[in-house]
Amino acid sequence: MPEEKKEMETMADRLKEEPKKEEKPVSEEVKAEAQPSSEKPSNEGKHRKNKRKKAKADRPVRSVSNWFAFGLARLYAFFLIFVGLCRDGSKDAVMGGADNAIYQFAVGLGRKPRVPGLSARVVLVLVACYIALLVFALGYEYQYRKRKNKNPWGVNAFSIYFLSVFICAFLSIGVGILIQTPITTSNIRGLLTYIGNCRAVSLRIYAFLALFIGAILISVFTLYKLVTRKKNEDVDEDTSVKDNDITSDRPEATDAEGNVTSAGDISAAFGGNGSGSTSLEEATIKEREQVFPGLSSLDKVYNGVKSKDNSIIDNLTLPDLITQFRNYLAKVEKLYYSADDLRTFVAGRTVSHFSILEGRSGTGKSSLPRFFCKFVNGEVVFLPVQATWRDKTSLLGYFNDFTKTYNETDALLKLYEANYNPDKIYRFVLDERNISRVEYYFADFLSTLEYPEDQWKIRVYQLPYGFIPPRLLGEGKLKIAPNSYFVGTANQDESTFAIADKVYDRSVTMDFNDRNEPFVVEEDAKSIHLTNTQLTTLLEEAKKNQDNQLTKADRKKFDAVANYIAENFSVAYGNRILNQIENFVPAFVGCGGKKEDALDYVLSEKIVRKLQGRFEDYVRPCLEEVDKMLTSLYGAKEFPRTRKRIKERIKKL
Numbered sequence: 001m002p003e004e005k006k007e008m009e010t011m012a013d014r015l016k017e018e019p020k021k022e023e024k025p026v027s028e029e030v031k032a033e034a035q036p037s038s039e040k041p042s043n044e045g046k047h048r049k050n051k052r053k054k055a056k057a058d059r060p061v062r063s064v065s066n067w068f069a070f071g072l073a074r075l076y077a078f079f080l081i082f083v084g085l086c087r088d089g090s091k092d093a094v095m096g097g098a099d100n101a102i103y104q105f106a107v108g109l110g111r112k113p114r115v116p117g118l119s120a121r122v123v124l125v126l127v128a129c130y131i132a133l134l135v136f137a138l139g140y141e142y143q144y145r146k147r148k149n150k151n152p153w154g155v156n157a158f159s160i161y162f163l164s165v166f167i168c169a170f171l172s173i174g175v176g177i178l179i180q181t182p183i184t185t186s187n188i189r190g191l192l193t194y195i196g197n198c199r200a201v202s203l204r205i206y207a208f209l210a211l212f213i214g215a216i217l218i219s220v221f222t223l224y225k226l227v228t229r230k231k232n233e234d235v236d237e238d239t240s241v242k243d244n245d246i247t248s249d250r251p252e253a254t255d256a257e258g259n260v261t262s263a264g265d266i267s268a269a270f271g272g273n274g275s276g277s278t279s280l281e282e283a284t285i286k287e288r289e290q291v292f293p294g295l296s297s298l299d300k301v302y303n304g305v306k307s308k309d310n311s312i313i314d315n316l317t318l319p320d321l322i323t324q325f326r327n328y329l330a331k332v333e334k335l336y337y338s339a340d341d342l343r344t345f346v347a348g349r350t351v352s353h354f355s356i357l358e359g360r361s362g363t364g365k366s367s368l369p370r371f372f373c374k375f376v377n378g379e380v381v382f383l384p385v386q387a388t389w390r391d392k393t394s395l396l397g398y399f400n401d402f403t404k405t406y407n408e409t410d411a412l413l414k415l416y417e418a419n420y421n422p423d424k425i426y427r428f429v430l431d432e433r434n435i436s437r438v439e440y441y442f443a444d445f446l447s448t449l450e451y452p453e454d455q456w457k458i459r460v461y462q463l464p465y466g467f468i469p470p471r472l473l474g475e476g477k478l479k480i481a482p483n484s485y486f487v488g489t490a491n492q493d494e495s496t497f498a499i500a501d502k503v504y505d506r507s508v509t510m511d512f513n514d515r516n517e518p519f520v521v522e523e524d525a526k527s528i529h530l531t532n533t534q535l536t537t538l539l540e541e542a543k544k545n546q547d548n549q550l551t552k553a554d555r556k557k558f559d560a561v562a563n564y565i566a567e568n569f570s571v572a573y574g575n576r577i578l579n580q581i582e583n584f585v586p587a588f589v590g591c592g593g594k595k596e597d598a599l600d601y602v603l604s605e606k607i608v609r610k611l612q613g614r615f616e617d618y619v620r621p622c623l624e625e626v627d628k629m630l631t632s633l634y635g636a637k638e639f640p641r642t643r644k645r646i647k648e649r650i651k652k653l
Contacts, residue, residue, distance in 0.1 A: 073135035076206055077128035083202040084124045084194075120194050123176030127195060130172040137164045291399075291463060294408040295416050295470035302420040304471050309423035309531050316530075318538050319592035322346065324528065328375050331525040335364055335371065336516040340597055345372070347587035347598075348508030349485060350539055351580045353449050354442075356433075356499070358490040359512030365489040369427045376530035378425030381414045385433045389441040392458070396478070399461050406461055418481040419472050423531040426484045433488035434496040438503055442488075446506050448480065456480040483532040501610060505576055509605045542590020549586045550595065557633045558599050561626060562607055568622045571610045580606070596638045604641040611649055623650055 141160055145152045173195070177188055322342050329335040345368060348355055357365040366382075373380040383395070397409040411428060418426045430442070439446070444458050462476030463469050469476065488507075490496065542548055550558075558581075566573040581602055588598035608626075611619070623646050630639045 069135055069139050073132040076202070077132040080128045080131070080198060080202045081125060083205065084198040120176075120191050123172065123191060124195060124198060126172040126176055127199075130168040134164060134168040137168075290405060291467060292406050292408065292470050292473070294413050295473060298413070298417055298420065299471045306419070307421050307423070309421075309529075309533075311529050311531065312534055313528060313530065316528075316534070316538070318346070318542060318590045321530070321535075321538075322591050324525070325372065325375055327521045327523065327525040328527060329371060330519060331521040333367070333371050335367055336518050337364065337368070338516055340593060340601075341510065341512075343588050343591040343593045344508070344510055344601055346535075347539070347584055347591050347593075348510075349535075350543065350583040350587045351508050352506055353480075353484065354446070354486045354488070354506065355508040355510065356488045356490065356504070357510050357512060358434075358492060361491050363512035363515070365512050366429060366431060369429050369487045373425060373427050375527045376425055376535075377527065378427065378530075378532075379414070380427045380429060381410060382429045382431055383411055384431045385435050385441075387436050389436040391441055392444045394441050395445075396458070396460055412460070412478070415478060415480065415484060416470070416472060418484045419479055422481060422483055423533050424483060425530070425532045425535070426481070428484065428486045430486065430488040432491065432496075434490040434499060437497050438488060439500050442486075442503075445480075445486065446503065450506065453482050456482075482536075501572075504609065505572075505606070509609070511605075539587050539590070543583060543586045545586060545590060548589040550581070554595060554599075558603070560633065561603065561629050564629065565607055565611075565622075565626060568618070569611060569614065571607055573607060577602070577606050596634060600639040600641045603639065604645050608642055608645050608649075614649075620650055 138161060141157070141164065142152050145157055151157060173192075176191060176195075177183065322339060326337060326339060326342055329337060345355070355369075357368065359365060370380050370382075372378070386394070388394070395409060395411045396415075397407045397412050399406050414426060414428070418424070430438070433442075448456050448458055457477040457479050459476055460473060460478045472479065490499070562573050565571055581599075584602065585595055585598040588601070589595055611623075627643060627646055630642065
């Protein structure tokens with residue numbers, strides 16, 4: 001025992017004497033491995049997720065397009081089976097007979113019903129299943145080759161596609177033929193006819209439903225996109241305004257050298273105008289000018305203020321106006337018109353803002369509106385009509401999608417300008433207006449001018465959201481000012497179109513077929529400065545004058561003639577003509593004319609004119625009776641215009 005004790009003590013002494021080993025620093029990786037699994041920072045979850053995504057992407061059959069096509073194919077397969085059951089001509093079928101809509105639809109297409117056997121119904125199910133399987137297989141093969149960087153449209157690919165089609169066709173139709181009992185030509189033909197009829201009917205119905213549902217989905221999606229876009233634009237606009245406010249509220253900044261610099265200086269340094277950030281109003285004005293440059297320029301010229309002409313010619317009367325204008329034309333312009341023609345031209349504005357001047361070439365049709373505007377210090381706008389004019393864009397212009405600007409015409413600019421100059425008379429001359437159909441390109445104007453003046457608005461172009469239209473183009477509509485008058489000139493030849501009655505009814509028509517004799521003017525003939533307001537006031541006073549208006553006796557005599565023509569020729573004599581008579585006659589008399597001459601104009605241009613092109617046997621005696629009625633009621637010398645038109649009609653008969 002003592003010896004063992006001594007050995008143990010010796011070993012302890014040796015251990016004390018051995019040098020201690022240096023402890024090596026433990027790396028962070030080792031520490032991390034030494035930590036419990038709950039404390040280890042690991043990305044194994046992310047790696048696993050990415051690996052699953054990659055594996056999922058590498059599976060060709062799981063593409064979105066594949067599953068969508070496969071879903072449509074399965075839907076059609078079920079639909080084909082359903083149609084086959086409804087199409088069954090046997091009464092013992094589940095949906096057979098002639099009571100369902102699909103059966104009646106098939107019969108309407110000329111698909112005669114057939115009574116299939118059990119084998120035919122089994123083949124129909126096989127065909128439906130293999131159609132879905134074929135679509136799935138083709139999609140799988142296409143995606144597989146595409147993911148493997150192989151050409152999906154190569155010869156090898158098409159060979160595989162063809163093989164898939166052949167196998168599916170054989171397994172459906174081929175097997176179906178084999179299960180026929182007995183296998184005869186008639187049974188096979190009946191089977192194929194039954195399958196073909198079911199396929200034809202189902203495809204038509206399926207396509208119709210697809211188009212109908214697709215249209216609904218597209219409409220909903222489009223509406224959703226529009227609502228979303230508008231919300232985003234509102235948010236962007238609010239954000240822009242807030243940013244501008246924040247920038248403008250920032251009083252000063254410091255540059256790299258420590259100098260204090262204002263926000264405006266910073267803007268100027270980066271190409272701004274030195275007055276801070278560009279405001280939203282300035283940006284929208286710039287966008288507006290890009291779309292309607294001409295109209296925006298007019299806004300700047302007039303600065304949104306309508307000009308007023310307070311110059312009034314004292315003691316000017318309508319007879320004086322007619323006399324001075326006639327003398328001015330004869331002495332200065334060497335043009336000769338009858339007094340009644342000028343009275344009709346001036347008084348006609350109480351009937352309509354659209355006049356038609358027609359007749360032979362060189363008779364002064366275009367000169368009359370031109371020199372009238374020159375005489376009264378107005379403005380005339382000549383618009384040569386082209387054969388290609390089909391709608392209002394020929395007059396008002398159109399939006400150019402390429403330049404993103406509106407192609408403004410002279411007519412649009414002057415119609416817009418007329419709103420800023422309400423006292424100035426504007427005449428828009430549609431030169432050779434029947435070289436194209438006036439009821440096409442001028443239809444919007446004819447319809448609009450039928451309404452009260454406060455509703456004279458024509459749609460031009462509705463700017464997209466975020467753009468500010470020109471000042472007088474609110475809601476994309478242009479207001480036709482009351483001082484705007486339209487004149488259409490027309491030659492009567494084979495190269496022009498005939499004018500519809502609805503155009504004649506809504507206009508003031510004047511014929512220029514006769515040459516007026518020249519006359520000498522001794523007194524001075526000068527132009528005047530007549531405002532639209534003054535001329536309108538003179539005509540309104542003439543209309544209110546009791547001496548100028550028709551009496552009951554006058555109406556009775558004229559109605560006798562007009563009603564006779566309306567009854568015997570089926571010519572309209574309605575409220576529009578009656579209203580025109582009530583306005584035109586007193587204005588014509590106020591210009592120095594006679595009531596009989598005013599009624600002569602109405603009867604000739606509004607009623608008898610509509611007899612053109614009538615060649616029935618009863619026309620001649622009825623026209624002769626009208627001539628006799630005029631003689632008995634008014635005398636042999638009155639109504640020369642109407643009598644002349646009657647003689648011309650009888651001569652052509």
